[in-house]
Amino acid sequence: MVVQVCIGSACHLKGSYVVIQKLKSLIEEHNLGDFVELKSSFCLGECANGVSVKIDSQKVKTVLPKDVEKFFETEILGGLER
Amino acid sequence: MKANNYYIDIATHSLNKYKEELCGDKVEIFKTSDRTIIVLADGLGSGIKANILATLTTKIAGTMLKKGESIKETIDTIMKTLPVCKIRKIAYSTFGIIEIDKYNNCTIIEYDNPPIFYIRNGKIINLNKNVVMYDNKKVKFSKTVLLESDALILVSDGVIHAGVGHVLNYGWEWEHVAEYLEKQYVKTAEELNRRLIDTCNTLYEGSPGDDTTSVTIKVRTPEIIEVFTGPPENPKDDEYLVRKLMEGKGKKIVCGGTAAKIVARELDKEVKTSFDYIDLDVPPIATIDGIDLVTEGVLTLKKTIDKLEEYKVYKIKEKEISAKKDGASLLANMFLNECTHVNFLVGKAINPAHQNPDFPIEMSIKLNIVDQLISVLESIGKIVTINYI
Numbered sequence: 426m427v428v429q430v431c432i433g434s435a436c437h438l439k440g441s442y443v444v445i446q447k448l449k450s451l452i453e454e455h456n457l458g459d460f461v462e463l464k465s466s467f468c469l470g471e472c473a474n475g476v477s478v479k480i481d482s483q484k485v486k487t488v489l490p491k492d493v494e495k496f497f498e499t500e501i502l503g504g505l506e507r
Numbered sequence: 508m509k510a511n512n513y514y515i516d517i518a519t520h521s522l523n524k525y526k527e528e529l530c531g532d533k534v535e536i537f538k539t540s541d542r543t544i545i546v547l548a549d550g551l552g553s554g555i556k557a558n559i560l561a562t563l564t565t566k567i568a569g570t571m572l573k574k575g576e577s578i579k580e581t582i583d584t585i586m587k588t589l590p591v592c593k594i595r596k597i598a599y600s601t602f603g604i605i606e607i608d609k610y611n612n613c614t615i616i617e618y619d620n621p622p623i624f625y626i627r628n629g630k631i632i633n634l635n636k637n638v639v640m641y642d643n644k645k646v647k648f649s650k651t652v653l654l655e656s657d658a659l660i661l662v663s664d665g666v667i668h669a670g671v672g673h674v675l676n677y678g679w680e681w682e683h684v685a686e687y688l689e690k691q692y693v694k695t696a697e698e699l700n701r702r703l704i705d706t707c708n709t710l711y712e713g714s715p716g717d718d719t720t721s722v723t724i725k726v727r728t729p730e731i732i733e734v735f736t737g738p739p740e741n742p743k744d745d746e747y748l749v750r751k752l753m754e755g756k757g758k759k760i761v762c763g764g765t766a767a768k769i770v771a772r773e774l775d776k777e778v779k780t781s782f783d784y785i786d787l788d789v790p791p792i793a794t795i796d797g798i799d800l801v802t803e804g805v806l807t808l809k810k811t812i813d814k815l816e817e818y819k820v821y822k823i824k825e826k827e828i829s830a831k832k833d834g835a836s837l838l839a840n841m842f843l844n845e846c847t848h849v850n851f852l853v854g855k856a857i858n859p860a861h862q863n864p865d866f867p868i869e870m871s872i873k874l875n876i877v878d879q880l881i882s883v884l885e886s887i888g889k890i891v892t893i894n895y896i
Contacts, residue, residue, distance in 0.1 A: 433764035434805050437790040465780040468764030472858055
């Protein structure tokens with residue numbers, strides 16, 4: 426699974442740094458390093474709805490710093506189980 | 508005769524006399540389409556009085572010469588305008604003037620200032636000087652044709668007296684300054700001039716006994732940087748724009764996520780992004796094969812402007828800038844040290860996210876940022892061209 430977090434201007438201002446740090450530590454905590462590849466990306470084309478996060482080729486989702494845990498559970502853990 | 512293709516790189520630094528708020532030396536640089544005129548004046552005394560004398564001298568000399576007045580008229584005007592010192596009963600300021608035309612013909616006019624240092628291939632060159640008397644005032648004229656990498660250094664007497672009575676009995680002295688300058692192999696006027704002034708400051712042990720100023724002129728081969736930022740208004744222009752960028756002979760910079768994606772797509776390359784947050788205010792840089800620097804857009808550009816402005820005011824910060832590796836520092840460093848000319852390719856498309864009320868106001872229009880960047884680059888002597896698409 427490849428997870429891309431946008432680090433473009435708008436997403437940066439909305440907290441992509443925090444989102445990345447939180448995802449990094451969650452992935453480590455759950456020992457998912459071999460299954461999930463976390464990447465940064467320039468503009469994902471959804472600037473008005475940052476922070477933009479994209480899993481594989483799915484639709485771009487909005488993940489604000491406060492929503493990271495929930496996103497990790499439903500989309501990343503959930504996605505891996507599926 | 509062919510107009511020269513060289514770039515006249517000019518840098519100036521001053522040290523104020525210990526405990527003085529104002530410098531009694533003044534440098535003015537006047538650039539017109541066909542000439543560059545540089546004036547350094549050292550006003551009698553120190554502090555506000557000297558500062559006024561020196562400022563009047565540089566302004567009068569520069570303005571009159573620029574308008575084509577003769578040197579006799581100019582000197583006459585200066586002497587008649589300067590206020591007379593109550594203590595010494597004279598109106599006095601030394602000055603040195605350098606005039607360079609577009610064919611690199613250089614005229615040097617000196618009045619009571621330390622003789623100019625003229626360096627070619629690491630050796631001091633002695634100029635033949637014609638002495639002309641104006642009302643008992645000895646003015647020296649010399650002429651030369653500048654070649655690539657020639658350097659001219661004009662100083663106030665604070666430089667050749669550096670350290671007098673403390674570290675050195677007689678001060679640094681002209682001959683020793685000349686030897687020092689011969690040994691400096693540097694590319695930019697800024698670096699050479701700063702080394703000279705830093706050394707003076709060391710000799711004065713940080714408390715200059717006199718106002719100390721130098722201005723360095725270096726003849727350089729132009730170095731061009733191409734900067735592409737912002738997607739074009741019409742996506743049909745993408746291909747043209749990237750072609751233009753790649754045709755550029757110099758280094759290539761891309762600022763902005765969308766701009767980077769356009770370049771990568773047109774070149775059939777990949778944008779490689781990273782997580783390396785060196786400065787939390789500056790988004791990480793990326794790489795594209797064949798492009799020298801790829802950064803995020805508005806935030807990085809704003810930070811770059813701040814750094815360049817800071818450099819302009821506190822010149823010492825330049826070393827700090829070149830040591831850092833975040834996008835804005837890398838960009839500022841390239842502008843400062845790796846170019847004489849900057850060509851901008853600016854797309855005019857509007858990013859809806861930047862219209863968001865949460866977005867800092869000054870960033871809402873990217874073109875504003877580009878305008879600010881251009882004006883700060885011009886103020887530090889870079890030659891800028893802009894292409895809006």
